Each structure stands twice: as C-alpha cells, then as structure tokens.
Amino acid sequence: MGTCIHCGKPAGLFRSRHDACEARAQRRQAELLQRKVDLQRQVASAIVDPDQHEALRALVEKESGAGDLDPDAIRGAIAEGWRRSVERCLEDGILDAAEERQLMRLKSAYALTEEDLDVNGAHTRVVHAAVVRDLLNDIVPQRLHLDGPAPVNLQKGEKVVWMFHRCDYLEDKTKREMKGASQGASIRVMKGVYYRVGAFKGTPVYTTHRVHVDTGTMVVTDKHIYFTGPRKSFRVPYTKIVAFLPFDDGFGFVRDTQTAKPQVFRTGDGWFAQNLVVNLGRLAGG
Ligand SMILES: [Zn+2]
Structure with missing residues (x-):
C-alpha cells in the first residue's frame, strides 16, 4: 500500500497520490504562479506610473501577510518584474530619466541587489543607457564608482x-x-x-x-x-x-x-x- 505524497494517507496499491489531492495541488500551484505574475505586473505599472507604487506596496504587504509565498519568492517576483520592465523601457535603446528614477526607487524600496537585477544583464543595461543619455545631453557621465585608483596615470582633473x-x-x-x-x-x-x-x-x-x-x-x-x-x-x-x-x-x-x-x-x-x-x-x- 502506497501513501499519498500530498496528504500522507494510504493511496492504494501502486499509487503515490489521490487524484483529488493531485488536482488540488495543481490548482494551488497555478494560483501561486498567478499571484507572482500579478506582483510582476504591479511592478511594471509602478515603473510607468509613480502613483502605482502605493498599490504595489499594499500588494506586497498582503502577500507577506498571507504567507503562501515565502519572502524570497516575493522578492524574486519583484526582481523579475523589474527586469522585464527594463526590456520594455529599452526597446529603443534609451531609458528616459523618469523610468530610471522609478527603477531605482523600486530597487532601494525592496532592497533588490544588483545581482538580483543583473540576471540577463538588465541592471548593466540600465546603467549603460543612463550613461548614453547623459552624453546626448552633453554631460560627462559620473556613474562609475571606482574601488581604488584607476589603473592608468591620469592627467590633472581628468575624469x-x-x-x-x-x-x-x-x-x-x-x-x-x-x-x-x-x-x-x-x-x-x-x-x-x-x-x-x-x-x-x-x-x-x-x-x-x-x-x-x-x-x-x-x-x-x-x-x-x-x-x-x-x-x-x-x-x-x-x-x-x-x-x-x-x-x-x-x-x-x-x-x-x-x-x-x-x-x-x-x-x-x-x-x-x-x-x-x-x-x-x-x-x-x-
Ligand atoms: Zn491524498
């Protein structure tokens, strides 16, 4: 006699799950996936419309309270939404200043790391696009943070x-x-x-x-x-x-x-x- 992997009760000869338990488990998995997608969508809305940050905050709070998604899954969904939004914002290669502001606001609000966001190079592309935007506005970009001295001998005042x-x-x-x-x-x-x-x-x-x-x-x-x-x-x-x-x-x-x-x-x-x-x-x- 096998036991059901879902409920732990006897499932019958050569069987490892009840049909009803299996169907319930699949429904639940689909529901959790949908809730992660909803989080991603809300992230995308907040990036194009700053008024949506509050709705995102409420949704994250609700999911954290519900406890069905663990904190890593919630943060992962937010990071995924962020990365997908970058793809959309960068379709023309240029990220406007407002989009960049919202991306960075989300990054700090939800303590997302560059590692979280650079899967597929999304974070790097945001920084590159911001550098190019500075240049097109005749600004010498100062967006690189050196850990030590530059490996070359710079002239006085050279950036x-x-x-x-x-x-x-x-x-x-x-x-x-x-x-x-x-x-x-x-x-x-x-x-x-x-x-x-x-x-x-x-x-x-x-x-x-x-x-x-x-x-x-x-x-x-x-x-x-x-x-x-x-x-x-x-x-x-x-x-x-x-x-x-x-x-x-x-x-x-x-x-x-x-x-x-x-x-x-x-x-x-x-x-x-x-x-x-x-x-x-x-x-x-x-
Ligand atoms: Zn069962």
Whole structure:
C-alpha cells in the first residue's frame, strides 16, 4: 500500500497520490504562479506610473501577510518584474530619466541587489543607457564608482567615465588587407551621434584580417582612451582620432597619421562602447 505524497494517507496499491489531492495541488500551484505574475505586473505599472507604487506596496504587504509565498519568492517576483520592465523601457535603446528614477526607487524600496537585477544583464543595461543619455545631453557621465585608483596615470582633473575589463586589443595585419569589405563603415566624429541598438549587428570585431595583440583594461575618460595590458599600454587623446569604426561587439579608431592602421577593441557591447567614445570625442572637441 502506497501513501499519498500530498496528504500522507494510504493511496492504494501502486499509487503515490489521490487524484483529488493531485488536482488540488495543481490548482494551488497555478494560483501561486498567478499571484507572482500579478506582483510582476504591479511592478511594471509602478515603473510607468509613480502613483502605482502605493498599490504595489499594499500588494506586497498582503502577500507577506498571507504567507503562501515565502519572502524570497516575493522578492524574486519583484526582481523579475523589474527586469522585464527594463526590456520594455529599452526597446529603443534609451531609458528616459523618469523610468530610471522609478527603477531605482523600486530597487532601494525592496532592497533588490544588483545581482538580483543583473540576471540577463538588465541592471548593466540600465546603467549603460543612463550613461548614453547623459552624453546626448552633453554631460560627462559620473556613474562609475571606482574601488581604488584607476589603473592608468591620469592627467590633472581628468575624469574616468568607464572601464572595460578583459578587453581585447586587435590590430590589422597589413594596410592592404584592411581595405576588405569586412572593415565596416567608418564614422566621422560629428555632433550628437547616437547609434541605435542593432545598428551594426552582424559586423563582429574578429575577422581574418585582424590579429589579437593583447587583453587588458580599457579606461575611457573625458580626454583620452587608455589601454593597458601585459604586452601593450598606450593612451590616445580624442583630438588625435579621425574616425571611429563601429562593430557589433566593440569599436575601433584610426589616428590622424598617414600610416595609421585601425586599432580595434572588443569590449563585448558595441552599442554602448560606440555611443560612449564617439560622444566623449565630440564633447572633447575631437
Ligand atoms: Zn491524498
């Protein structure tokens, strides 16, 4: 005689559950799932309409009091709602200031960690989008919090805007090969440049024409682009850059000398890196 996994009473020969108990358990599971979805939806409403924060607070309080969802499940549902809202807010690549304010308000109100929110990179995308928005408004972004000194020797008053760790540095093998179609379009520095998400999809940095030279840290400031790795370290002022090369997974630039070959960096996120350096170059008067 088996016992029912739901109620613990005898369930009959070769049986581990009563049909009625099983149906009840499934209904309950569906109900709990629906309540998590309701929490997610209320999070999404609060992000677009600040008046909905109060309704969210009441719903969270009600669920906490009911005790059917444990605190981790409730927080998990709020984080999931947050991440899904980011996807929607960022469909055009730009997060408006009001949306960012509500996302950050929820983050602190419900003690959500960056780890909770960065599943699928949602939190990183919010910070990237805010940096790009600053730049389009001619503001030098100060959204990076350094734990120690920058790994490069900065000039007096120079501001670190972003750092790319584990950044690959590549050079083109020969000048002749560089003329191949795989190079990608070059973009001159111009006023108010903004690359849309996916503008350069399908043009990766790695091609047979490029060789990997080093992997290190790229430090982007308001005046220079620095690269520092075990084999190679250099600094280039924006004013010495004549063109940027956009790629799906990074960017390149060409310096203002006649013999200059493209210097190419694989940062992992071409959209962010290009909007960053092209607009900093513009602000620096490059
Ligand atoms: Zn049972």
